[in-house]
Amino acid sequence: MVSSEATGEAPGGGDDQVQALVAECGRRARAASAGLTEAPDQVVDAALGAMAEHLVAAESRILAANQQDVEAAGAAGMSPALQDRLRLDAARLKGMADQLRLLAEAPFPARETPLRSLPGGLRLAERRRPVGVIGANFEARPNVTVDVASQLVKSRNAGVLRTGSAALTSAEALYRHAIAPGLRDVGLDPDLIQLLPDASRASAVALVRQTDLIPLVILRGSGDATRSLGAEAARHGVRTLAHADGGGVLYVDAAADLAVATRLLVAGLDRLGVCNRVNLLLVHRDLAGEAVPHFGSAMAELGVRASLPPHDHPVGYEWALDSGREATVTIAEVADLAEAVAIANTETSGLAATIVTEDRAAAERFIASAIGTGVFWNASTRLLDGFKLHGVPETGINVDHVPGPRGPVTFQDLYLRQYVVTPAGQSGGLPD
Template sequence: MISDANRQTPSTEEAVRACAIRAKQSCAALERAADTDIDAALRGMAERLPVARHALVSANEEDLAAAVSAGMSPALQDRLRLTGPRLEAMAAELRTLADVAHEPRNKVLEERSDGLTLLERRRPVGVIGANFEARPNVTLDIASQFLKSRNAGVLRTGSAALRSSRAVVEQVIAPALREAGLDPDAIQLVPSENRSAAYALVSLPELIPLVILRGSGESTRDLGREAARHGVRTLAHADGGGVLYVDSAADDKAVHQLIADSLDRLGVCNRLNLLLIDQSVYDERLPGILQVLNRLGITASLPPHTHPRGYEWSLDPKRAATAQFIDAYTGSGVFWNSTTRLLDGFKLLRLPEIGINIDRVPGPRGPVSFRDLHLRQYMVVPSERLTS
C-alpha cells in the first residue's frame, strides 16, 4: 500500500511526465549518434568535473549542512560527500568508460541455406528511469551508463542530494552533451524533493518502460510493486550487504584484513553486513575479530539476532570448503579470499555500474552496466544485402 505521503500529486506527476517527454524527444537522435560522439560526451564530462569543482563542492556543502541539521548518520553523510579525490575518481571512471569498445549493434547468428541471414540486433530501450540513493556520484554513474547504451534517462535522487545532483547535471552533463553535438535533454533530473515523484516515475509505461530502483528496504520493494501494477519493468536493488564466511582453517591475519577491507566505507551496499564463523572455531576466533571491529569503531551485533540477516556474497579460504560452498551458493556473486567490496561495477568489471541486481530470475545479475541496457531484436535479411 502507498502511504498518503507518497501518493502522487498533480504537480509531481506533471513534473516527472514533463521530464520524460523531453527525454523521449531525444531518443531517435541518440540511437543514431556515432560512437565517437557518445565517447566525446563522456570525455567532456570528465574534463568538466575539475573545471566545475567549486560549483559542485559548494552545492554539496549545502546538502551536507542540511543533512547534518536533519540528523543524518555519519555513514550516510560519507556517501553524500563530494571531495577532491572523489571527483578525480569520477573523472577517471568516465574516461575508462569512454575507452571501452561499444558493443556491435548487429551480430550474424546464421547464414541460412535459403539465401537468408539471421542477425541479432541490439536496440536501446529508449527512456530509462532511475530512482537512487542520495549519492551525487551515482547521478553521473547512471547518466554515463545510459548514454553509453544510447538510452535517454529520467533520474530521481534522494532529496538530500538534490542540490549536488542538479549541479552535476547543469555544470557537467548537459554542457558536455551539447559540446559533443548531442541533445542535452537526453538526461533529465526530476526537480521535486517530494518522494511521491518516485511513484510517478514508475507509473508511465508509455514513456518510461524500464526503471532502475536502487536503495534499500521496504520502500524500494514497494516501488517495485507499484511499477508492476502499471506495467513498468524494473531492475531492483533493494537489499545490500556482503557476507564473509570464516572457515575453520582460515588464517587469522587474512580474516582480519578482509574484514577491514570490507568495511572501508559504511554507506555502500557491498560493505560487510554478515560475518559467519565456523562453529568449531567460533569461541577461538571471535575475540580477535571483535578487536578488529572495535578498532574500526563498529559494534558487532552478536547472536541470538532479532533482526533479519542480509545475504549476497560469501568468502571461503579453504579449497574443499570453497568448492562445496561455491557449488551450493546461488547469489549474484561469489568470491574466494576476496573482499565483499569487489561486487561493484568498477572494482569487478572495470566499468561504472547502474546498480547490483540480485533477482533470482533470468536477466542481468550482479553489477549491471551499459551492456545490459538493450533490447534484443532478431532480424532476417537476404544474404546478398549483407555483401552489397
C-alpha cells in the first residue's frame, strides 16, 4: 500500500497529486504482479489461508479500528442501516475468515482447455490469462476489502482498491493486519494489492482514468455516483464491471401461498442496507385486498414502512441507501404476471426478482420472461450473492446487459480468453 506520506501527497490534495498517487499504486501493483502470475496453485491458496489466520489473530486491532469508523459515522448522522453495513464484530470477522478458507479450497479453473483440431496438423486451445491489474471502487463495507482482494489473488490479478472515507480506517487495518502479512508469509509481494490512502472523489475519478495501468475497474455502490464513474471510465477506454443499482423484486402471484410470501418478505428484509433485499413488493390484484394489509402488518413488526399508491417516487426507487428512509418497501398492485414482469424488467435495476406461486406454469412463464441477473421461484432475493450461489465471495454484482460476467462476479470471471494454436502434440499437454 502506498502511503500519502511516502509520496509526499496529502489525501484529498489537488487532482494532479491524486492522479499521480493512483498511477503510482497502479505501477507498484503491476510490478509486483509477476510473482503472483507465476505462483503455483498451492502458494496462492496458502496465501488465502494465511490471510484467514491473520484476520483471526488481529481481531482486537481490526475491531478497534472499525469502532473508530462506526463512531465517526454515527456522529456524522449516518443511518442505522448504513452503520450496520459498516460495522464489524467477532462473528463477522470469523465469517470472513471462514470464507477465505473456503476460497482457498475452491478448485482453480483449467488454465488451458483443448478445443479442436485445425487443418494442417494444428491444434486449437483456449487459455485463461489474468487481466493484470484490476481496480475496485466500493462502498463503506469493510468486508468488501477482503472479498475483493482475495478474489483478485485467487485469479492471479493484482489490484488497486479504493473505499470511501467512512470505511477507510477499517480497510487499512484489514490490509495491514491480514492481507499484506498473508501475502508476505508465502513469499508474495504485498505490493500486488494496493489500498488507496485517499478517499476523496478525485481518487475514484483517477482510478477509472488509468488506461494503460488499470484496464478494468470493478465499480460497487448504488446511484448516480457509480454511473458517472462508469461513464468517465468509458471516455478513457477503461472497462468496468459495474454495480450501480440494486433492489430485489418480490411478486406475489394469484396462486401464491400467503404464508410462503410472508416468510420470503421477512427473509428479504433481514438487512436493509444491502442491494439484494426486498425493495419492491408486487401483489396480484386478486389477492391485494387481503394480502396488502397483511404484508403491511408483517413489515410494521420489523419496523419497515410500506410505501403505498399513489407513489411520489418511481416504482423501482431503491431504498437501501436512502439515509433515513431505508426502512421502506414499495408496494404496488398489478393486474397479472405480465405486468409484474414488465415492471421488474423496465422499472428496476434488474438485479433479482422472485415469484411466489404454487402454479408451476406461472413460475415457468416468469422465469422465461424476467431478464434480471437472478430469477427465483419461492426463494428469497437475498440468495443473489456470490457466496450463497457459488460458495465463494464476490467482487460485486454486474447488472450490465452485455456479454461477459453478469450477476455475482467471482474469481472465475476475472480472466482474459486467449486462443492458442500449435502443431499437434506440441501444446502444453494437449492430447494428440
